[in-house]
Amino acid sequence: xxxxxxxxxxxxxxxxxxxxxxxxxxxxxxxxxxxxxxxxxxxxxxxxxxxxxxxxxxxxxxxxxxxxxxxxxxxxxxxxxxxxxxxxxxxxxxxxxxxxxxxxxxxxxxxxxxxxxxxxxxxxxxxxxxxxxxxxxxxxxxxxxxxxxxxxxxxxxxxxxxxxxxxxxxxxxxxxxxxxxxxxxxxxxxxxxxxxxxxxxxxxxxxxxxxxxxxxxxxxxxxxxxxxxxxxxxxxxxxxxxxxxxxxxxxxxxxxxxxxxxxxxxxxxxxxxxxxxxxxxxxxxxxxxxxxxxxxxxxxxxxxxxxxxxxxxxxxxxxxxxxxxxxxxxxxxxxxxxxxxxxxxxxxxxxxxxxxxxxxxxxxxxxxxxxxxxxxxxxxxxxxxxxxxxxxxxxxxxxxxxxxx
Numbered sequence: 001x002x003x004x005x006x007x008x009x010x011x012x013x014x015x016x017x018x019x020x021x022x023x024x025x026x027x028x029x030x031x032x033x034x035x036x037x038x039x040x041x042x043x044x045x046x047x048x049x050x051x052x053x054x055x056x057x058x059x060x061x062x063x064x065x066x067x068x069x070x071x072x073x074x075x076x077x078x079x080x081x082x083x084x085x086x087x088x089x090x091x092x093x094x095x096x097x098x099x100x101x102x103x104x105x106x107x108x109x110x111x112x113x114x115x116x117x118x119x120x121x122x123x124x125x126x127x128x129x130x131x132x133x134x135x136x137x138x139x140x141x142x143x144x145x146x147x148x149x150x151x152x153x154x155x156x157x158x159x160x161x162x163x164x165x166x167x168x169x170x171x172x173x174x175x176x177x178x179x180x181x182x183x184x185x186x187x188x189x190x191x192x193x194x195x196x197x198x199x200x201x202x203x204x205x206x207x208x209x210x211x212x213x214x215x216x217x218x219x220x221x222x223x224x225x226x227x228x229x230x231x232x233x234x235x236x237x238x239x240x241x242x243x244x245x246x247x248x249x250x251x252x253x254x255x256x257x258x259x260x261x262x263x264x265x266x267x268x269x270x271x272x273x274x275x276x277x278x279x280x281x282x283x284x285x286x287x288x289x290x291x292x293x294x295x296x297x298x299x300x301x302x303x304x305x306x307x308x309x310x311x312x313x314x315x316x317x318x319x320x321x322x323x324x325x326x327x328x329x330x331x332x333x334x335x336x337x338x339x340x341x342x343x344x345x346x347x348x349x350x351x352x353x354x355x356x357x358x359x360x361x362x363x364x365x366x367x368x369x370x371x372x373x374x375x376x377x378x379x380x381x382x383x384x385x386x387x388x389x390x391x392x393x394x395x396x397x398x399x400x401x402x403x404x405x
Contacts, residue, residue: 001033002180003187003231004033004179005032005034006035007034007035007087008035008037008084008087009036009037009086009087009089010039010081010082010084010089010113010117011025011026011029011038011089011090012089012097012113012114013039013040013092014044014094014110015044015096016092016094016127018169019047021091021169022044022053022092022172023052024172025089025091025172025175025176026038026056029176030057036059037059037062037081037084037085038050038062039061039109040053040062040110041063041097041110042063045063050063062076063108065112078112078113082116082119083118087121088122089179090110090114090124092124092125092169093124094127095125095134097110098141099137120182122152122175122178123151124154124175125167125169126154126168128161129159129164133166150182152170154166155168155170155171186231187230187231189232190230191231192232192273193271193272193273194232194275195234195275196223196227196236196237196276196278197237197238197261197265197277198217198219198236198238198279199240200212200214200239200282201255201257201258201279201281201282202239203258203284203285203286204257204285204289205294206290206293207293211282211285211306214364215364216242216365217243218243218365219388219391220279222391223395224250225245225247225250226393227250228247228249230396231249234250235251235268236252237253237264237279238254238279239255239261239280239281257282258281258312259285259309259310262310262315266315269316269319273323274324274327274403277312278329284306284307285306286304288305313326317347317349318348325351326349327349327350328344329353329355330343330352330353331357331363332356333356333357336356336358336372344375344376349376350402351374351376351399353373353374354373354374355369368386368388369386370383370385370391373394373395373398381398
């Protein structure tokens with residue numbers, strides 16, 4: 001499956017002879033599973049027809065701020081277009097378009113949409129040799145790169161003017177490869193399978209009561225979202241929470257008890273490259289749960305016999321292969337670092353994420369967390385109090401370092 005599959009891509013086409021190649025580019029993007037919306041500058045329609053591009057993209061081609069042919073003159077919302085896109089490719093990008101991009105001259109729909117874009121923007125220049133080498137044009141390209149746009153360098157070869165040299169837009173297949181490779185380099189976990197546990201477990205006392213904890217699952221869900229963003233295929237095993245997740249790269253498994261989480265974790269771990277166990281699993285369960293509700297008037301001095309649950313993290317550590325990474329979580333209140341390091345050794349972990357009950361704003365039911373990442377060489381990396389999504393990004397940055405070693 002192509003890395004472009006399912007991605008929303010804006011294709012901006014400006015008015016140069018290389019615009020004829022845009023039809024082939026649209027076709028290749030569609031072939032790779034992308035959803036393509038074409039935006040043309042008015043001048044580009046002199047080189048390739050909107051009908052051709054709309055037929056290939058299966059979407060109406062946009063070029064004006066208003067659809068003047070419609071009696072209601074519907075507005076083409078450049079802000080909504082920019083928000084829709086995962087990636088924006090401007091190919092060909094003429095010297096005129098590059099100048100407008102660099103100076104924020106929003107006199108057409110393409111430039112207005114570019115200025116509103118929050119997604120990565122790729123631009124593929126196309127012009128004659130001397131125009132490409134002009135210092136003003138080179139300055140515009142440098143500005144756009146400094147602004148964070150991604151430059152698709154020109155090819156060298158025969159030009160429309162009859163000259164030969166730099167200025168040819170890269171071929172559509174080369175642009176596809178360039179964009180795909182860029183995305184892959186950003187998706188540090190592409191091709192990896194990541195197992196994540198989240199939330200609490202509930203251990204039944206009777207038909208209506210249970211032993212549990214205050215875990216919200218927010219940390220585990222944040223980890224799952226970040227892993228998916230990095231390109232991983234994610235298995236999220238979650239205990240009872242009020243959270244939901246919608247991402248086609250995340251497959252959720254809902255459990256209630258520690259035993260259920262143990263069984264599914266053990267099965268999925270066999271195919272995982274990375275496992276992060278952030279769930280707050282109950283250490284104990286009632287020896288025997290009652291099928292019916294226990295009546296309080298008959299049990300004024302109730303005693304519950306508890307037995308230990310399987311240590312899921314330790315079990316996975318015992319079956320871990322050399323090519324797998326296993327990361328645990330530790331919530332401590334005293335001798336925090338020492339206790340966390342002991343768990344790394346005793347459970348055969350590659351690293352552990354230490355939470356402290358003593359840190360304000362960290363732990364259960366908060367939107368923030370403060371963690372220390374400790375690897376199996378006892379290297380400590382402390383992080384400040386951050387949102388749990390930001391913490392998840394910090395954790396994966398450390399995991400990727402381990403994965404690269």
